[in-house]
Amino acid sequence: MPAYNSDSDHLPHALKILIAGGFGVGKTTFITATSEITPLRTEELLTAAGTGVDDLAGVEAKTTTTVALDFGRITIAPATVLYLFGTPGQDRFWFLWDKLCHGALGAVVLVDTRRLPDCFAAVDFFESRRMRFLVAVNEFDGAHRYEPHEVRQALGLRPEVPIVTCDARHQRSATVVLLTLVQTLLTHPARTHPIQAGNPT
Amino acid sequence: MTAGGAHQEAWLDEAAGRLVRPYTVSAGRTRPTTAMELLSWVVATGVRPRGRLEPDHDVALRLCGAATTVAEVAARMRLPAAVTKVVLSDLVAVGAVRTRPPSPAADPTDRTILERLLAGLQQRL
Ligand SMILES: Nc1nc2c(ncn2[C@@H]2O[C@H](COP(=O)(O)OP(=O)(O)OP(=O)(O)O)[C@@H](O)[C@H]2O)c(=O)[nH]1
């Protein structure tokens, strides 16, 4: 671990990027490839209390459940850390996305062209939250290669949302996706500030 | 299966939601006494608690030697965040760990931050 000054409130600065997409699209793979820590899974507890019960539709409100989150870390500078959070693939955990969105710089939506509709939920979610995102087409072996404009059309993406292709298994390829997202934030600043989604509870 | 391979622990199944099993580490407790978020900071105060620490508390305290986040401690200990929060709040209660709220939300239009991020990522290529 980097040697942070621990004698005061001199804390490092944490940045956050979300990795989203449908089931089995490569979120864990992407975070594993880019993160510098290997044990990168944690579980967050979900209970009805403290979370709008309405949000728990589909989850047995009476039981305590946990949800597995992928978690990665990239040291950017001595006192700047980038955290990657893999959003849970299932729609019923949307309310958790809200929490994860809070303070995030942007998001990567991973797409498997064999199952394009799986990413609609993520795209809709980030659009509704005005979270900046890009679409990364994860090129699975044997999958038909679609042209970016075909994917753009199929997803109904706005022109300012970049589409890139990647192989989530490779550090370099996945890192380029993150770089592209940051570059997009730099070259096309949002017209409005994204709303702060959720409460930092 | 995921690319984690050998790192996948039996305590985690692939399904996103499931029942919490009784956690021995936290003596079944899932409610931390101190409110913490995944990205709350935790850092050892240097105060060594009297008496012997439970092994997991000891590990957690050592992981807080430099300021780190709850999520990172959880990931490194391979414990669910909820359990990690209980362990960390025990350490807060005895004065061994101090916790601070998460970093303020980064402004996605802050060029200084974005350029630093860009440079940091480029270095990893
Ligand atoms: N060929 C190829 N396979 C990939 C790629 N990315 C992921 N995979 C494989 O796809 C499978 C699913 O990847 P995961 O990373 O577990 O997907 P996930 O999005 O985390 O899945 P859930 O958490 O279950 O929603 C794994 O077997 C990966 O090895 C890729 O870019 N190319």
Ligand SMILES: [Mg+2]
């Ligand atoms: Mg996964």
